[in-house]
Amino acid sequence: MHDIRAIRDNPTQFDAALGRLGVSGMSSQILTIDEERRTQIARAEEARAEQNRASKEVGAAKARGDEAEFERLRALVAEKKAAVQELTETAKELDQKLNDLLMAIPNLPLDDVPDGADEDENVEIRRWGAPRNFDFDPKEHFELSGVRPGMDFETAAKLSGSRFVVLRGAVLRIHRALGQFMLDTHVSEHGLTETWTPVLVKEEAMYGTGQLPKFGEDSYKTTNGWWLIPTSEVTLTNTVSGEIVDEAQLPIRMTALSQCFRSEAGSAGKDTSGMLRQHQFEKVEMVSITHPDKSLEEHERMTGCAEAILQKLGLPYRVIVLCTGDMGFGARKTHDLEVWLPGQDTYREISSVSVCGDFQARRMNARYKPADGGKPGYVHTLNGSGLAVGRCLIAVLENGQQADGSVELPEALHPYLGGKTRLTAEGELA
Known part of the structure; x- marks a missing residue:
């Protein structure tokens, strides 16, 4: 959410930043509501002061026997009390209207984010690894003979409909190994704290990270008001909602x-074929809560953490910075990691790492207490995939495929697979 004081102080700058996202003329609408809200609050305070003065004078009029003045003052007290209630209620309604409007406005891009209309104008930063030269036509993951016994879309469709999968046997074990490998790497090498959180959250948690109110249709809501998380960014980030943490903890x-x-x-x-786009999937998420001065540095560090996973798996990838037209609602800047998929002969997203500034922190009221004892300030939040497990499985299968339908598996996974090094053409680990 945006700081109303910053909008008041520099509406032109605010509009210019939003204009880069294709949103125009918001400051005028915001400040009109804000001014009316502040006017109603001031009038309510003035009426309350008049009520208090009249209340003090009522007793004096009664004591000196001035019945007419007593009745006038008593009527005035009642009148001002009603006015205070009405003005306060109006101010409250305007405050809610202003809050709803601010909640629906996207975050402002950083100055170095490239302008652009859509994903075609994203900018590549670097590449790692060279796509493998195959002496046969590489297949997509679900076409490999060694994969088919362990990746069942038909049964999943019977159970749940499209965009679901049932995994079994060796393929499932590789999937599980990938998740464990990612977690172990982030904990032991990158200094992240492994955390387990619910997948059902209250509505305010979804508001806190920006999934609501604008993107409710992208998530699932239960009949009793809980939401299924679209990513554990929601739960991890909200662990500090409503809190004031010591600066030393950051x-x-x-x-x-x-x-x-x-x-x-x-x-x-x-993306209807295979596992690329599913309604239910596993992901290793990274979230950082930082001091405002450290968030851009942390963004680069987190991007490196995600890259390290792909490098250890030997998967070619590229890093791109999203343009203004492709950036997410809550981000100020986003790096996407795109892994090479030979079956599709293209790079596909496997991680997004975003710095959000204080945008989510304001929505969650998450602050830090400065070490020098100054006034609490809002923390900065960051999130990133480290990585999407299903998409990583796809990349491992496609990049390691052999002509006979078997798959050579990355060395980093061998310890997680009991020393097994390949998926046979029959769908077994060997």
């Missing part, structure tokens, strides 16, 4: 492997 770095649930609204007909 940065707080967390990671979690969780089930995630997304409705994939608006993606009809897109």
Whole structure:
């Protein structure tokens, strides 16, 4: 959420930043509501003061026997009391209107974020690894003979419909190994604290990280008002909601492997084959809570943490910075990691790492207490995939595929697979 004082102080700058996102003329609407709200509050305070003065004079009029003045003052007290209630109620309604409006406005991009209309104008920063030269036509993951016994879309469709999968046997064990490998790396090498959180959250948690109110259709809501998390960013970030942490505690770095649930609204007909776009999937998430002065440095560090996973697995990838037209609602800047998928002959997103500034912290009222004892300030929040487990499974299977339908597995996974090094063409580990 945005700081109303910053908008008051520099509405032109606010509008210019939003204009880069294709949103125009918001400051005028915001400040009109804000001014009316402040006017109602001032009038309520004035009426309350008049009520208090009249209340003090009522007793004096009664004591000296001035019945007419007593009745006038008593009527005035009642009149001002009613006015205070009405003005306060109006101010409250305007405050809610202002809050709802601010909640629906996206975060402002950093100055160095490239302008652009959509994903076609994202900017590549660097690449790592060279795509493998195959002496045969590489297949997509679900076409490999060694994968088919362990990746069952038909049974999943019978159980739940499209965009679900049932994993079994060796393929499932590779999937599980990937998640454990990611967690172990982030904890032992990157200094993140492993955390386990619920996958059902209250509505305010979804508001806190920006999934609501604007993107409710992208998530699932239960009949009793809980929401299934689209990512554990929601729970990890909200662990500090309503809190004032000591500056010495920062940065707080967390990671979690969780089930995630997304409705994939608006993606009809897109990526319908295989495991690339699912309603239910696993992801290792990274979240950092930092001092405002350290968030940009932390953004680069987190990007490096995600890159390290791909490098250890030997998977070629590229890093891009999203342009203004492709950036998420709560981000000020986002790095996407795109892994090479030979079956599709293209790079596909496997991680997004975003710095959000104080945008989420204001929504959650998450602050820190300065070491010098000054006034509490809002923390900065960051989140990133480290990585999406299902998409990483796809990349491992496709990049390691052999002509006979078997798969050579990355060395980093061998200890997690009991020393097994490959998925056979029959779907067994060997």
